[in-house]
Amino acid sequence: MxxxxxxxxxxxxxxxxxxxxxxxxxxxxxxxxxxxxxxxxxxxxxxxxxxxxxxxxxxxxxxxxxxxxxxxxxxxxxxxxxxxxxxxxxxxxxxxxxxxxxxxNELTVHILAAVAQAERKAISTRTKEALRAAKARGVKLGNPNGAASLKRAGKGNVAAIEAVKDAAQSRAQELAGEIEAVKAAGAQSLREIAQGLNERHIEAPRGGSWYPSGVKRVLERLGT
Structure with a gap:
């Protein structure tokens, strides 16, 4: 073979x-x-x-x-x-x-790919709808605390909060491989991992550079 x-x-x-x-x-x-x-x-x-x-x-x-x-x-x-x-x-x-x-087999892989693609589209759609709804209610967009800011707004929009959380979780999964590669290269502390991601030109979830606090949040979402 x-x-x-x-x-x-x-x-x-x-x-x-x-x-x-x-x-x-x-x-x-x-x-x-x-x-x-x-x-x-x-x-x-x-x-x-x-x-x-x-x-x-x-x-x-x-x-x-x-x-x-x-x-x-x-x-x-x-x-x-x-x-x-x-x-x-x-x-x-x-x-x-x-x-x-x-x-x-080929059929299994095709089904898994279809489900993954549909989920990515659904997450994107939910996030956009949540942001539009938040903006219509007067919530200031771009707040670094995302879901927390929606909660403080007191609007009770559970779907919007969940959409933001889903987007954050999806982003964390996308970053998992890069973080593992940085750790494999010898990075141990949160600061070292942040430095490694910056050296690889990986943008933080909210844009810009990585800091230890941002790495910690991603690792917590990944359960590591």
Whole structure:
């Protein structure tokens, strides 16, 4: 059984430093070893997961199809959460598997991607509606305390509060990988993590630079 490995990192800095790549390689290697699969080729992409035009992935898919190998990735988000992209992947005719969900088939992956995409759209819609409602009631937008400011306004809009919380939680999940990469590079304290995120040019949830207090809030949302 043959395997073509595909790894993806979001920034050139990650690619040069190996942040994230080592973990991906280890996950793919462990899965292949457990299934008796031989890795015959490896491809590494430096690109945002939001884009579908990834030449390294295209080449990996082509190689997998031509050799009859299975495309192996560490995590499903290394491919994409875009339904359109996953449809293209399935239409390519190449088999693929993810180390974090090896039992998933093409239909399962497509359904999961559709649910994830629908949830992102729903969160975005709820947030926009909540902000419009808050603005109509005279709540000052851009308050750094978000949900807390809506509560203090005494308007009783539970949906608006929940929408803000949902948006914050979604953002925290997006930042989880970057924080783990910074910690893997040696950052331990909140200040060191904040410095690492700033060096990677990652914007804080409210824009601008990171500070220890902001890192603490994100870690609390992630339960770490």
């Amino acid at each position: 043959k395997a073509v490995a595909y790894y993806r990192v979001s920034t050139a800095t990650q690619a040069r430093s190996g942040l994230g790549l080592d973990a991906q390689r280890a996950a793919v290697a462990d899965l292949c070893a457990s299934r008796g699969m031989e890795i015959i080729a490896e491809f590494t992409e430096v690109e945002s997961g939001k884009r579908n035009d990834r030449p390294e992935l295209t080449e990996a898919l082509r190689r997998a199809k031509l050799t009859g190998a299975t495309l192996v990735v560490a995590k499903l988000d290394r491919l994409s959460r875009s339904v359109a992209f996953l449809s293209t992947l399935q239409d390519s005719g190449a088999k693929f598997i993810a180390a974090d969900m090896p039992e998933a």
